């Protein structure tokens with residue numbers, strides 16, 4: 001086992017929210033006679049190795065039964081495979097070949113009963129999803145968790161997920177990283193601008209984050225462009241963009257803070273299935289509100 005070092009208490013908060021949603025989803029899809037006829041897929045597109053190691057500055061909040069501090073925490077795949085109710089298929093995508101191999105071994109050792117339904121794919125998440133979505137049939141339903149470290153998710157991927165009409169999506173949106181790419185004095189460099197356009201799928205972020213102000217002096221008027229945005233308005237812009245393509249979007253994101261109470265990420269939820277969107281948004285919003 002080679003656990004990855006990342007996260008903090010906010011990581012547990014993020015995983016708890018996704019886990020609560022999956023429990024509610026599986027309850028509905030196993031108990032409801034019509035929904036139980038559908039094939040349930042779970043996709044963890046930034047799957048990791050299954051375990052993570054506490055970062056050095058992370059408070060040790062969890063202890064084992066003897067009261068000793070736990071050094072390792074379960075990652076998203078372990079949490080999902082440990083649920084009582086099951087998905088029919090688990091698609092676990094991890095670009096790093098060492099992590100993918102560790103993940104595969106961990107599943108074989110610790111979840112032998114579910115191993116036959118798991119496929120570990122060592123590939124870029126965007127490339128995998130574009131191919132995989134095209135193979136889904138009318139009876140497939142999917143929950144996808146996109147949990148990247150940074151800005152690895154492309155807008156074109158999100159658009160395809162929305163068009164599938166089959167996907168419920170939880171995505172960790174890197175609001176603080178986006179904010180760091182937006183200089184106070186004026187728009188970012190060409191390279192960063194391209195990345196932001198790839199992330200949001202539009203150039204509209206320019207007018208949104210850098211509204212033009214006209215300043216009058218004694219003789220003339222001067223047009224000034226200055227940043228007017230914080231991490232929550234960056235996240236709101238992403239929620240509005242998702243609302244343009246998905247059937248429904250939870251109106252509020254779950255804000256994940258670092259130990260100094262600065263927002264790091266926003267966990268967002270969107271539903272692509274027009275029929276299922278309303279209850280899905282209600283459940284996700286309840287979880288976001290109580291997390």
Ligand SMILES: C[S@@+](CC[C@H](N)C(=O)[O-])C[C@H]1O[C@@H](n2cnc3c(N)ncnc32)[C@H](O)[C@@H]1O
Nearest residue numbers: 046047048075076094095096124125147149152
């Ligand atoms: C934040 S970690 C995921 C943690 C995991 N969800 C968990 O709870 O344990 C992000 C993972 O995504 C992988 N990764 C980074 N870029 C990727 C990409 N483009 N496609 C697929 N995996 C990627 C990294 O190697 C890393 O293991």
